[in-house]
Amino acid sequence: MPQGMGVQPLFLMFGGPSMTDKGAALKAHTGYLDRLRADGKIAAAGPTEGQNALLSIVVFNRISIDEATKLMADDPAVKSGALKAESHQWWCAEHVFMAPLSDN
Helix, strand or coil: CCCCEEEEEEEEEEECCCCCCHHHHHHHHHHHHHHHHHCCCEEEEEECCCCCCEEEEEEECCCCHHHHHHHHHCCHHHHCCCEEEEEEEEEEECCCCCCCCCCC
16 A cells, blocks of 8 residues: 555445435435534535436545445435445545645
8 A cells, every 4th residue: 555545435325216305315314424524434525516316425534444334324314215325445645634624
């Protein structure tokens, strides 16, 4: 592994087979991600723009892919079938997510 590089679990979020009440599903999803972020599990997450099937991206801090996969499976919107999560492992330099981003 190159110095300063590591693998971070990354999930691409798509609409699932039960995406009937999009508002409620996304509210539950964002609330869940807020809790994971507060627990230090998530490095970045947010919606995507455009008219394609990709709805959002979730990047975990450097935790195991197994732990990240379990955490995504526990997302209420994934459990209900409103969203489906596609897992990837992303090579990232350690300095990319060193400090939380600020709105200022």
